[in-house]
Amino acid sequence: MVTIADVARAAGVSPSTVSYVLSGRRSISEDTRRRVQHSISELGYHPNAGARALASSRTNVLALVVPLRTDLNVPVVMQFVAATVTEARTYDHDVLLLTKNEGPDGLRRVAASAIADALIVMDVETSEPRLPVLRSLHRPVVLIGVPADPGDLTCVDLDFTAAGAASVTHLADLGHREVALIGPSPAVYKRGTSYAGRFLRGFRQTATKRKVRAGSFPCAPSYDALRACLDDVFAKHPGVTGLVVHNEAILGPLLSELNRRGKQVPRDISVLAVCPEDMAEAQSVQLTSIAIPAAELGSLAVEMAMRRLDDGGQAEVRLLSPRLTERGSTGPAGT
């Protein structure tokens, strides 16, 4: 194993000088820097992470707490994770993966043993039970989602309330008077997952304002559940002409079922999806959609965590404005 002493010897300087060349924390003569850099690459030196962490109390590791359920949208989680890891690397950090079911003890362990400098937490609930622990960790925490009372914790998410509103506005503008929201699994609502409730609220408020009849239909991610859900929609809303789908897992099956039932999109019924862009494009009918910007959220979360680490900065709640892209699955009502 190559140590800083080896590099120092090879370059004819002291170990501290090598360290300063690496950190840039003091000025080094051009000549010395060059000799050190040369020895470093010559020897293939990489600072020992444990020693560095011990001496500096910085690990250069971000802990990412992910849910590993299957009722959540898996591709969205993956996109988020990928963006987080990629962005973290641009700050010279690595990502440690923790699962939600490690619970409060796991969070305490990671913080107390100084395994990570900061935490990014996905799948936040409205009355998030982990909030007290997270606050007690004395480490920067970035929540993906917005709990009822974030306090001094940083949050970032899509503005789901605005997204819910935008979905109704779009359909109302097209003349639809009766719409249905096909939402996430009942389990997601039961858990009080932050985004589900916020979307629904925006959806309902705007429906009232725009005098659009609106119903909400949670749907479990299975073919049978979807069929039952659609039956329910058409029974309760015989005049429905617009569907807002906030449930990525059943997008494909939904389009098949509509087709099987002889409903053409958008002629007979408009469909607006809330999902990642690529998913909206990959369906049998290209879907008008409000994007779930998983990748942006991932890199933003890292950026915010890094900022809090560096400047000790202020907590903030950052909500990304929804972006709606028309792709032809929505059209005027009653044509």
Next chain:
Amino acid sequence: MVTIADVARAAGVSPSTVSYVLSGRRSISEDTRRRVQHSISELGYHPNAGARALASSRTNVLALVVPLRTDLNVPVVMQFVAATVTEARTYDHDVLLLTKNEGPDGLRRVAASAIADALIVMDVETSEPRLPVLRSLHRPVVLIGVPADPGDLTCVDLDFTAAGAASVTHLADLGHREVALIGPSPAVYKRGTSYAGRFLRGFRQTATKRKVRAGSFPCAPSYDALRACLDDVFAKHPGVTGLVVHNEAILGPLLSELNRRGKQVPRDISVLAVCPEDMAEAQSVQLTSIAIPAAELGSLAVEMAMRRLDDGGQAEVRLLSPRLTERGSTGPAGT
């Protein structure tokens, strides 16, 4: 921050005794152990990871190198990752996530800076370009997948050759004389991804042996690509009565398309899927399938990595036998 010295003081022993209580590397009187344990939980002590790593040259971290492509099956990757993290925790290890696009330098960095004790590498290609680097790391490496020449690297995977064979055997036994394999995206074959080629080989060999006419049709993960692919299948194999689908992303769309074309499963055409169990069960028709045991592979990989860390054990190539479950999407040919 609570240190081992704090615990020692509170328990009235030396720091080394606390360390030995934690590691169990020497016998401690029952009384001392109890006092120490009590102080530990009293103070909420967790050993500093960096200090421990520095002193012991063990990080208790496993690095997991994952592909972050979208042409790979995302749920399978997630299941694998989840199982890896969960299993690692049972060995008191954490998981560091690396992306494949960090490349050889990333692998070298992780090994040289002693961030992780061992590596688990997913998405291995037949002529895997990372093999030389991986061998040079002097750390246990477990590959998910089997390269042409694994050498002294440990490998674990489903026996895809046997799986390909089993798929044909199942259909041939049911009397099918002409079958088509709808495989992974052409990009997957082009890349030489290990499992795709192995499955195809088993499929072809057994088709020849059983005198079954067989064709192979790679399919990109989009609705349009699927339609074109099916057109191709029926053009080249007008007498086809069995479909083997080794491409999870297009399972749902495939069933919709068959339905739209008036082909009933399994009356008109049998469908056998290669995918995780829950996916086979979630389709509009419950699918007879050969399971992709993502979770088992994840925990096996961790187990094998831990064994190599502890006993320095032998390298091995471990192939799990395929398991076929009948669910009614396959039936006798020509009824």
Next chain:
DNA sequence: CTGAAAGCGCTTACAG
């Protein structure tokens, strides 16, 4: 612009 040295919090021979 650079070096010598203390110290980060553990583990583990060495000693008794």
Next chain:
DNA sequence: CTGAAAGCGCTTACAG
């Protein structure tokens, strides 16, 4: 059965 002490490989005041 237990303790004192060296040492792991860095960073960072302290000094010049």
